[in-house]
Amino acid sequence: MDYSRRKFLAGLGATTMFATAGVAGTSVIQTLVIDGKRYGMIHDETLCIGCEACVDACRETNNVPEGVSRLEIIRSEPRGEFPNADYQFFRKSCQHCEDAPCVNVCPTGASFIDKKTGIVDVHADRCVGCMYCIAACPYKVRYIDPVTKSADKCNFCRDTNLAKGQLPACVQSCPQQALVFGDLNDPNSEIVKTLQQKTIYRYKKHLGTKPKMFRVPDLKGEIEL
Amino acid sequence: MRLLQRSLIFMSLCILCLPGLAAGNKVVSERNILVPAADFEIQVENKAEMEKLIKENRRCIRCHQVERKLKKIPAVTVQGAAHGSEKFYDNCTACHGDKGKHPKQDVSVISFAAHSPTPLAQQNGQCLKCHTPVELRKAEWTHDVHYKKINCASCHKLHDAVDPIINIERKSRIKLCVDCHHSINESQGEL
Ligand code: SF4
Ligand code: SF4
Numbered sequence: 001m002d003y004s005r006r007k008f009l010a011g012l013g014a015t016t017m018f019a020t021a022g023v024a025g026t027s028v029i030q031t032l033v034i035d036g037k038r039y040g041m042i043h044d045e046t047l048c049i050g051c052e053a054c055v056d057a058c059r060e061t062n063n064v065p066e067g068v069s070r071l072e073i074i075r076s077e078p079r080g081e082f083p084n085a086d087y088q089f090f091r092k093s094c095q096h097c098e099d100a101p102c103v104n105v106c107p108t109g110a111s112f113i114d115k116k117t118g119i120v121d122v123h124a125d126r127c128v129g130c131m132y133c134i135a136a137c138p139y140k141v142r143y144i145d146p147v148t149k150s151a152d153k154c155n156f157c158r159d160t161n162l163a164k165g166q167l168p169a170c171v172q173s174c175p176q177q178a179l180v181f182g183d184l185n186d187p188n189s190e191i192v193k194t195l196q197q198k199t200i201y202r203y204k205k206h207l208g209t210k211p212k213m214f215r216v217p218d219l220k221g222e223i224e225l
Numbered sequence: 226m227r228l229l230q231r232s233l234i235f236m237s238l239c240i241l242c243l244p245g246l247a248a249g250n251k252v253v254s255e256r257n258i259l260v261p262a263a264d265f266e267i268q269v270e271n272k273a274e275m276e277k278l279i280k281e282n283r284r285c286i287r288c289h290q291v292e293r294k295l296k297k298i299p300a301v302t303v304q305g306a307a308h309g310s311e312k313f314y315d316n317c318t319a320c321h322g323d324k325g326k327h328p329k330q331d332v333s334v335i336s337f338a339a340h341s342p343t344p345l346a347q348q349n350g351q352c353l354k355c356h357t358p359v360e361l362r363k364a365e366w367t368h369d370v371h372y373k374k375i376n377c378a379s380c381h382k383l384h385d386a387v388d389p390i391i392n393i394e395r396k397s398r399i400k401l402c403v404d405c406h407h408s409i410n411e412s413q414g415e416l
């Protein structure tokens with residue numbers, strides 16, 4: 001699946017104007033090459049209890065104003081009947097796509113992938129508020145911050161907790177250890193080990209965005225005999 | 226057997242009456258719709274039953290209205306509007322059952338606490354006589370996932386002036402989840 005504007009232009013260049021194909025192609029590669037760490041996260045839906053401690057921790061740590069949110073926990077309809085009913089929980093937040101539509105469509109370069117960490121972030125001072133990225137994000141996790149007037153979303157606490165050498169606020173606050181954060185390039189990291197041990201899915205993976213948000217599915221009750 | 230019959234009648238009447246009650250009741254907030262102001266009339270069908278109820282409740286009041294100094298048993302009060310009733314003589318028996326051999330045998334009254342000799346299912350079953358699963362879910366989804374695991378009295382305090390869990394603030398609510406689940410995880414394998 002190839003939807004990226006730059007790749008599209010690059011392809012166009014290759015078939016029509018050979019001279020520019022190389023230049024456009026380079027810019028695509030630049031957004032994808034990561035030197036250093038490649039941060040990702042797991043949300044274990046089997047452990048999550050839907051307490052939303054993560055939601056509030058994120059808001060406090062990252063100064064997210066009321067009315068918008070970098071992170072939501074979406075609760076399913078009840079499964080089964082009282083007193084045996086239970087719920088599924090889905091984490092809605094930025095997937096830190098390796099091929100990020102929000103970055104590809106941004107006309108000013110405000111949306112970017114940090115080359116040192118693979119984190120998708122926004123330069124608030126470069127954002128002009130055109131909202132292309134909001135329309136392009138297939139995960140619907142971006143918003144315009146009512147205070148800074150810039151597009152914003154989860155940045156794995158890049159400028160807050162990570163900058164202080166701490167784990168992201170949501171990960172720290174979770175009473176269930178349902179969130180695992182770490183470097184996907186490090187074979188000894190907890191996240192890589194967990195990915196090897198548990199059944200994992202990625203949301204809308206078929207779009208080819210290469211999301212770095214992994215999920216352990218909570219499937220009990222899915223099959224009724 | 227008699228008790229069982231009574232509770233069955235109580236239960237079926239509850240279910241029949243709840244929608245009607247809810248309609249004629251002032252709703253304080255979205256979260257408070259759980260309990261229509263308790264109409265204890267549904268417990269009794271005739272005069273004889275009412276007389277028995279009064280007699281049973283008088284037996285409770287006789288001992289519990291003052292502090293039992295020797296054993297340091299505090300006086301029991303029903304302050305909350307939802308569960309107190311003058312007409313029904315405080316209606317202790319609606320929840321606690323008849324006196325039976327209490328206090329010689331503790332198990333003969335239903336008591337509400339984590340360490341109570343009354344089994345968890347029976348404690349919570351008492352609440353379910355009036356509060357329907359549908360209403361419970363509407364008031365708070367976590368009822369669904371805790372009903373079989375912890376007793377209602379872990380969160381609800383009916384003898385206090387205000388039930389501390391009702392309309393709890395978001396922050397305190399999350400803290401409650403975090404603290405409780407954290408301690409469950411800590412103690413895993415030790416229970
Ligand atoms: S989830 Fe949306 S905001 Fe996050 S990187 Fe992907 S496209 Fe961009
Ligand atoms: S990683 Fe940081 S910014 Fe992202 S959801 Fe968690 S707390 Fe919020």
Ligand code: SF4
Nearest residue numbers: 048049051052054174
């Ligand atoms: S803090 Fe953990 S358990 Fe609570 S909602 Fe968030 S991920 Fe789930």
